[in-house]
Amino acid sequence: MRLTIFWExxxxxFGAGYADSFARDHVMAELxxxxxxxxxxxxxxxxxxxxxxxxxxDVPEGKR
Structure with a gap:
């Protein structure tokens, strides 16, 4: 997957405004x-x- 697709x-x-904040601040066991x-x-x-x-x-299956 290209990074552009990932960020899209x-x-x-999450919405354009929150995606970056989530990516910076949310620590995940899955990662x-x-x-x-x-x-x-x-x-x-x-x-x-x-x-x-x-x-x-829990992203819906259709968006995965």
Whole structure:
């Protein structure tokens, strides 16, 4: 998954204004105790990060 697609999905689910804040501030067990920003900076694949977000916040199946 390209990062542009990842960020589009984040904005679609959380809203453009909140997606960045969520990515910076929300620590998730699904990402090994990291935030989205930390996981991406450490080289995690965007698709794996998106899967973690989907699991953590119960993104509806149609948006996964």
């Amino acid at each position: 999905r984040m904005a679609d689910h 090994g105790g990291r935030t989205v920003q930390q996981a991406l900076a450490e080289g995690w694949d965007a698709k794996d990060v998106w899967r973690g977000v989907c699991t953590a916040v």
